[in-house]
Amino acid sequence: MKTIKILIPLFFLILSSSSCNDDYLDQEFYGEKKDENFWKSKTDIEQAINGAVKYLDVSYGYYSLHFLLMEDATTDYFIGGASNAGQYHNFSEWRTSYPTTFSWAIWSPMWQSIYYSNLVLERLDRIPNLTETDKNRYEGQARFFRALNYYVAQNNFGGVPIVTSADDTRKEIPQNSREEVRKLIESDLIAAANLLPTRADVKTEGQLSRPSKQAALGLLARLYINWESRADRWQKTSDACDALINEPSGLGLEAPYSRIFALENENNKEIVYGLEHSNASNQTGVFLLNTFFYTPKDIDVPTASLIGWGDWKVSRDVFYNNLDSKFDDADERKKQLYISYKTKSGATKNIPFSFPATALVKKYPLDPNNLNNPTASNDQPIIRYADIVLMKAEAQNHLGNLGDAIALVNQIRTRAGLGDLTSQHTNSQVNLNTYIYHERRREFFCEGLGRTDMIRFGTFLPWIATWPNTAGVNSKYLLFPFDGLSIDQNRALKQNPGYLN
Numbered sequence: 001m002k003t004i005k006i007l008i009p010l011f012f013l014i015l016s017s018s019s020c021n022d023d024y025l026d027q028e029f030y031g032e033k034k035d036e037n038f039w040k041s042k043t044d045i046e047q048a049i050n051g052a053v054k055y056l057d058v059s060y061g062y063y064s065l066h067f068l069l070m071e072d073a074t075t076d077y078f079i080g081g082a083s084n085a086g087q088y089h090n091f092s093e094w095r096t097s098y099p100t101t102f103s104w105a106i107w108s109p110m111w112q113s114i115y116y117s118n119l120v121l122e123r124l125d126r127i128p129n130l131t132e133t134d135k136n137r138y139e140g141q142a143r144f145f146r147a148l149n150y151y152v153a154q155n156n157f158g159g160v161p162i163v164t165s166a167d168d169t170r171k172e173i174p175q176n177s178r179e180e181v182r183k184l185i186e187s188d189l190i191a192a193a194n195l196l197p198t199r200a201d202v203k204t205e206g207q208l209s210r211p212s213k214q215a216a217l218g219l220l221a222r223l224y225i226n227w228e229s230r231a232d233r234w235q236k237t238s239d240a241c242d243a244l245i246n247e248p249s250g251l252g253l254e255a256p257y258s259r260i261f262a263l264e265n266e267n268n269k270e271i272v273y274g275l276e277h278s279n280a281s282n283q284t285g286v287f288l289l290n291t292f293f294y295t296p297k298d299i300d301v302p303t304a305s306l307i308g309w310g311d312w313k314v315s316r317d318v319f320y321n322n323l324d325s326k327f328d329d330a331d332e333r334k335k336q337l338y339i340s341y342k343t344k345s346g347a348t349k350n351i352p353f354s355f356p357a358t359a360l361v362k363k364y365p366l367d368p369n370n371l372n373n374p375t376a377s378n379d380q381p382i383i384r385y386a387d388i389v390l391m392k393a394e395a396q397n398h399l400g401n402l403g404d405a406i407a408l409v410n411q412i413r414t415r416a417g418l419g420d421l422t423s424q425h426t427n428s429q430v431n432l433n434t435y436i437y438h439e440r441r442r443e444f445f446c447e448g449l450g451r452t453d454m455i456r457f458g459t460f461l462p463w464i465a466t467w468p469n470t471a472g473v474n475s476k477y478l479l480f481p482f483d484g485l486s487i488d489q490n491r492a493l494k495q496n497p498g499y500l501n
Helices: 019-026 042-056 062-071 082-090 101-126 132-157 178-195 199-205 213-225 233-246 316-321 332-336 385-398 402-415 429-444 450-456 460-464 484-489
Strands: 271-275 313-315 340-342 348-350 358-361 380-384
Touching (some): 062 380, 132 178, 199 213, 213 271, 213 380, 271 385, 313 316, 316 358, 380 385, 385 402, 385 429, 429 450, 450 460
Antiparallel strands (some): 271 380, 313 358
C-alpha cells in the first residue's frame, strides 16, 4: 500500500533519498485514505500505532543501528571503523553537516514517529465504539512512543523542539530547553504507566514491540537517573524501579545470561521492553548489528554475518586487563567475548594480539537462516530487568542505603555465576558506586547504554580528553551536533555550543 494521504509539515519530512529507507515508506502500517475518512475503526488506530513503531525502528535508523554507534562506539571499550563507527569514536571532523546520517537515520524518523504518536492522541476520540480499556491502551502506547523518541532526542542533542500536535504546520519551530523536554517525557510516562496493561498481559498477546506499564516505568527510571539537575533524582529513580519490581508482571532475571539473547528464547522474562524483528515478514523492523560485528572467515561456527561489512570489536585491555572492569574468569558474561576460536579444521586459533588488543563479540546470536544477509530476525532488548535492578542499586547507594544496594548488586552477580561482593567494594559509598559503574559495563556492553553511563559516572569527558582530535576535557562532547540539513529545514533550530557550521 502507499502512504496515507495526510499533509505532514515540512519539519517532519527531512528525509534522505538513500535507498536504506525506501522499503519502510511502502509498508502496510497505514492506509490509503484521506484523514477525514481514516479514523473509523480499531484497525485504523492500530495502523497508526504501527507507524509510530516503524519509524522508531526504521532500517539503518536509531534503534536498528545508530543506538550502538552513538552509545557504545563513543566509549573506551569499543573498537571499529565500519559504518562511520570511527567518526563516533573520535568525533573526527564533526561539523553541522557531518555525519549526514543524523538527518535521515535519526532526526527524520524520530519526528515521523512523534508525528504518528501525536496523530493517535488527537484522533483517538474519533474512533467509534472503543472500550475504555482499548482507549487507555492506545493512549498509553502513543504517549510511551512519544516519550521514547523525546528521551533519545534530549539524551543525544539536549534541547529540541516540542511538538504535541500532528496539525502543527509551522516550518520554523524553536527548540525548548532540555528541562522542558524532560518534563514532557516525565508527564507522558507517568500517564502511560497508569494507562497501559502489565508486561504479563502484553507478553500473552505476543506483541513485544508494544509497551506495557513496566516499560513506561523502566524508561521513567532511566529518565530520572540521568536527570542531573533534579535534587530528588535518586529517590525518584528508586521509586520508579520499585513500582516496576513490586507489581506482578512475570519479569525477572533470565538465567543463564546467554539465554537473554537466544533466538529460541525471545520475549523472555528479562525483557522489560524490546523491539520485535522478523526478517521473514519485514513488518516490524530489522536487526543489523550482526552485519557489523567481526567474525573470522575460518571460524567453525560464525558469530556474526558472513557478509563481512564490519570490524566491530571491544577492547581487550578494558575487559581482560583493567583491574576494575575486567571479567572474573568464572563470570558467565565473559563467554560473550572471545579471544580464541575453533577453526573449520578443528584447530584452536588465537585472535592476534595487536594494538589495540581486541576481543570479539558474540552477544547477539547469528540467525542460521541469515548467514549471508545484512538483516536478521533477532529481537532487540531496549530495557532489561537487570538495568532496573542496577539502577535501583545505584539510587539506593546514593541515598545512603548501602545494604540494600549491595543486596541488589548481588542478584546480578549470582546470575553471572559469581559470589557476593567483598568488603573492598562495599566499605564506602564511593567504592560501591565505582563498583556499580564497572558492573554495568560488564552487564550491558554493546547494548546502547555505554556513553550515557560514562557521562553519569563522570568518566566520559576524561576519556574524550585522550582522543587525538579533541582539545582536552571539552563539555561540548556531552551532546552531539545537529546535522546541517536539519538546521536548514528548521531555521529556528540553534546549533549546540562548540560545533562549527
